[in-house]
Amino acid sequence: MTGAQALGGGVAAAVVDVRGLAKGFRGVTALEDVTFSVAAGETFGILGPNGAGKTTTVECVTGALRPDAGHISVLGVDPAADRAAVRERVGYQLQSAALPPALRVEEALRLFAAFYPAPADVTELLRTVGLDKHRKRPFAKLSGGQKQRLSIALALIGNPDVVVFDELTTGLDPQGRRDVRQLIQRVKDGGITVLLVTHYLDDVERLCDRLAIIDAGRTRFVGTPQELLSASGGNDGGAGSLEDAYLAFIEQPAGE
Ligand SMILES: Nc1ncnc2c1ncn2[C@@H]1O[C@H](COP(=O)(O)OP(=O)(O)OP(=O)(O)O)[C@@H](O)[C@H]1O
Ligand SMILES: [Mg+2]
Structure with missing residues (x-):
């Protein structure tokens, strides 16, 4: 466990700490000021409209992108300064992850396992994510839900913290989303800290302890789902759904 202390928000020991993050891409400002921190074992949702900067934020957290300004600490390490250390302990499934079409499920896991000092057991992981029957299937022939299961397995292959x-649940049918949600729940139950970028408020309701x-x-907001409900200022303080609260929050002018 990291000894990093959070600066506020009631988070005792921050595993992921992001302060004043800024990032631009050749004239496009993607991030101006992103600040949140995530405690050990929390499942933390990241929400916001398309193009808001969610993927850019998590890519800075994993070390895939280097921020222009601000401070990030992941398990006490700055991902921009020591990307290798962060890569060993942070599993990630990025939005546009794609594998060579002919690569088979089990081959993909064995290939990625080789990058880690203490990888998970491939056979066990295949069983955990429900892909044991499809271990020989090439990536190109997997359904959307099966690809997402493989993504989860790839994120877990290094035994990350x-x-x-x-x-993860975008584009899946209701059953696929439920199955993937159950898998995330299992990851969460294993004590792993989870950052979950999603557009679905029911993912947040079911899985997230807090969200940004x-x-x-x-x-614009960091807190528990209950705090979002209260902050949206519903008429009687809670008649609406979390989605109503989110929309009310997003649609109010910035700075309020
Ligand atoms: N490599 C890049 N080059 C130029 N602009 C980029 C690049 N990556 C992201 N952007 C821009 O940065 C902004 C934030 O993008 P980002 O992908 O982080 O949004 P997002 O919140 O993940 O959106 P979505 O919900 O659609 O996935 C957008 O305006 C996007 O066009
Ligand atoms: Mg994105």
């Missing part, structure tokens, strides 16, 4: 899932809303490159 933290995992990042970016839009990022809008136009800035964190």
